[in-house]
Amino acid sequence: SFLSFSKSFNFFVSLILIYGAIYFSVLFFTTLFHIPTAEAFDRKAQEVSSLQYFSKLITQVLDFDELTETVTDITTKVSNADASWIIWKENDDFVPIANNNIGFVDSDLINKFILRKVSWDDLNETTFLKLTGFDELIKVSKLYKALAVSPLKAHGKVKGLLVAIRKDETRFNEEDKNAIDTFSDYASVAIENSGLLEESIEKERLEKELDVAREIQKKILPETNPIYDGLEISSVFIPAFEVGGDFYDFFEISKTKLGFVIADVSGKGISAAFIMAEVKGIFESLSKIIESPKEILIKANDILKHTLDDKTFVSAVYGLIDIKRGQMKISRAGHCPVILLRNDIAQSVKPSGIGLGISEVDQFKEHLDEVIIELEENDTIVLYTDGITEAKNENLDDFGEKYFTELLLENRNKIADEISKKVIQEVTMFSHNHSQYDDITLVILKWKQKIKTDGDKKWQNSTHQL
Structure with a gap:
């Protein structure tokens, strides 16, 4: 009977071991496929370093053109995009500026599509758009598939749109959205600071000019x-x-x-x-x-x-x-x-x-x-x-x-x-x-x-x- 009990116990233990092996194997492979790859690690590192770099730019003296070019360059890297640019509002015109890896003719054509699809004043976060249904896409020199648009704000008003675009079928995902949202917030602050700095420099220049003019006027009377x-x-x-x-x-x-x-x-x-x-x-x-x-x-x-x-x-x-x-x-x-x-x-x-x-x-x-x-x-x-x-x-x-x-x-x-x-x-x-x-x-x-x-x-x- 002892032998009989031992055989039954051994069989039970064997089942437990088999079940455990299967469970842990499944758990292992599931975990394995969810571990970030080296590429993902590199991308996260790129995002962090870019945000750190940009946080320094906010307090640095940069002219508007240099700053916007830096914004689009980093956007291309952070979002793993093929190109990037900014749609900027000048009076009543919407013009592409700081183009990165895309020509002005192409970006101007795509701007028309974007401005038909999004509400300039109401855009509060990054939006993904498919270029399907874009009739003038054939005029664009490269075949782009997907794009992301994020608002650049100052004093609560949209001053520009940050655009990232891809040529392949890989669409922007939620992770891309979070990265672009965060970066556009930093970029908005930096651009606003740049504008305030330019205004301050211009104001100081005008005040000095006025001082000189008053002095001349005083002396000639x-x-x-x-x-x-x-x-x-x-x-x-x-x-x-x-x-x-x-x-x-x-x-x-x-x-x-x-x-x-x-x-x-x-x-x-x-x-x-x-x-x-x-x-x-x-x-x-x-x-x-x-x-x-x-x-x-x-x-x-x-x-x-x-x-x-x-x-x-x-x-x-x-x-x-x-x-x-x-x-x-x-x-x-x-x-x-x-x-x-x-x-x-x-x-x-x-x-x-x-x-x-x-x-x-x-x-x-x-x-x-x-x-x-x-x-x-x-x-x-x-x-x-x-x-x-x-x-x-x-x-x-x-x-x-x-x-x-x-x-x-x-x-x-x-x-x-x-x-x-x-x-x-x-x-x-x-x-x-x-x-x-x-x-x-x-x-x-x-x-x-x-x-x-x-x-x-x-x-x-x-x-x-x-």
Whole structure:
């Protein structure tokens, strides 16, 4: 019986061993086939190293082109794709940039297919697309089978699409999706940082340019106003933040003659400031050899026509006061009218003339006039730039010539400095809820009957800058 028991036990043990061998064999092979291969290990290592590298790029200084090219290069490797590029939105156009292993013609064709299939603003994660049904696929130089599209976002808005594409039948899987999603998140941050850096550099450059322009503008404006017996002069200059092209100056022709100019250069910033400096030099030189305002503007136009580009011009008024005769001559080159306050009337003195630097000498000369004003007691001559009349309020209404003229008439009996002060006060109050876009320049000349014929001259501190 013991032998019988032993045989039964042995048989049972044998069955257990056989069953165990089969079970563990199945378990072994199942586990074996689920162990990552060397290729999978390499890919994971590539993903990790790429993300580490890109995390460093986020804090590094790279220009936009270099950064996007790095993005597409790493995308091709991380997703095991054959090619990669970015669809970038420029204004209303969608253009391929940073192409990696694919031509721009091919990527542009495929872009049309992608943009029909995905909603630009609503794309939140990587999406896989099949190129079946793409009619223009035959125009593409290589036969691509599958592609993956992932959004590149900044401030919650889609700025571009990261595209990876394959030629073989192997479709992108969930693992590819996770890798591309993670990488596009890193790429979005890096591209956003690059954009912020470029904006910061550009802002700093513009601020330095503005500082230079302000310094130039400050140096070319007169530090003092001349005073002659029988003549009051007030000048006010308020620069805009962006630096416009306003300019004014006074020229001592002789002891009994005073030249003056007010001008406005088209454009803003450093270029306008340099042109202002050039204009100052031109008028300063010409005023020493020519008395006629008309002839001075003709010569100035001849010079500026050869130095200014086609998009730039200068409007100006040049005048000459003869203290001894009580006479003023004025010519105008496309500038704001000169306002003459006499008794209770405001007259617009508007001799014809074209802006400097626009037309050739003959045409400019043909359209240029010179007027003579015989000055009377308490005559007030007002010269200004459009920074006053075009000052805006919060409703974008202009201060306007009508209100400006009414304001001058109301204050006509005051001294020149008080008239200037009142005008600037009203303009400031009118536009206090709207930023000052243009320079404000105001020059007021008030004629008094009592004069000294010897032209005795004094100088006072100017109020040219508030």
